[in-house]
Amino acid sequence: MKILESIPREDGFRMPAEYERHSGCYMIWPERADSWQFGGIAAKKEFAQVARAIQTSEQVTMLVSEKEYDTARRMLPDNVRVVEMSTDDAWARDCGPTFVVNDKGEVRGIDWYFNAWGGLEDGLYFPWDKDNKVARKVCDLEQRDVYNARHFVLEGGAIHVDGEGTAMVTEACLLSKGRNPDMTKSEIEDMLKEYLNVDKVIWLKNGIYLDETNEHVDNICAFVRPSEVVLAWTDDEKDPQYAMSKSCYDILSSEIDAKGRKLTIHKLPLPTPIHMTKKDCEGIAWCDDEPTREVGERLAASYVNFYIANTCVVMPGFDDPMDEKAKEILIRLFPNREVIQLPTRNILIGGGNIHCITQQVPE
Ligand code: KQY
Secondary structure (H helix, E strand, O other): OOEEOOOHHHHOOEOOOOOOOEEEEEEEOOOOOOOOHHHHHHHHHHHHHHHHHHOOOOEEEEEEOOOOHHHHHHHOOOOOEEEEOOOOOOOHHHHOOEEEEOOOOOEEEEEEEOOOOOHHHHOOOOOOHHHHOHHHHHHHHHOOOEEEEEEEEOOHHHOEEOOOOEEEEEHHHHOOOOOOOOOOHHHHHHHHHHHHOOOEEEEEOOOOOOOOOOOOHHHOEEEEEOOEEEEEEOOOOOOHHHHHHHHHHHHHHHOEOOOOOEOEEEEEEOOOOOEOOHHHHHOOOOEOOEOOOOOOOEOOOOOOOOEEOOOEEEEEEOOOOHHHHHHHHHHHHOOOOEEEEEEOHHHHHHOOOHHHHOEEEEO
């Protein structure tokens, strides 16, 4: 594996959309006591179900600590590859590499600087050095050269692309003080254009209410095909989420993509708000002498946090009356893929969902 100091755009590489073909998917086994309640047992079961669903479609690799290797191996299907790797937590989307491809079908990785969603400003844990090495280690496993982009703080969940020249991000995240405070919005946009090889960046203002990643785009809005997006939505004007989703809707309605097309926006309803219970909180260790979750805290639940695999879409379920409606919408939007809905309340308690714990490798 070579570490490259050049820039993907100059080399003819671009980030493909998630709905383009994959050769595989990376995940990381959960065990961190201040993220996952009661030793992570419920989260492990949900992660295993996600891996089981995706492996019907593409090779899944689960990265796991030495301590958890036997448990993970026992809980996962035989054809999931289990590989020992040191990490700080379990968010493959965010600390894994962003892969780029060229017209000859070559694949390379990008290694952004990972600082646990905001470093010492408002990051979610310290240290994060093991997570920050994951992107390079995954590229090594994949035998792919990797672009050194460690001068720029970014996570995979903070970006979505349509594969045809358009990227989508949120200002709340990309312009947050804990990411790249010395760069202007236009410098950040140029950086995305150069590394993802896109011509247009759509800037939404917000993401999901109380999303601790500073409102990653992957929890609020996603491309389902070029010029079509799904947007997390509520009709309840008293819900703080209403103004946030409405602002996204207004921006998306007035934008055009890199190819000059208007966007079709599909509203994906949110589940009834989900809150932390006393029992949930009792199962979570404190981080740096502070509780990571409070009783009654609203969690950033959203059906948009799905993963598009080659032959299926794996989406969150919350045991909520809206589960069925959200699934029907995705079935309509992905007619050539099976839509698999899985229970994810325990992944949600960790602070994310299915998209956040997966990272695709393009074919
Ligand atoms: O991408 C994500 N949603 C990760 C959130 C991390 C939360 C750490 N507890």
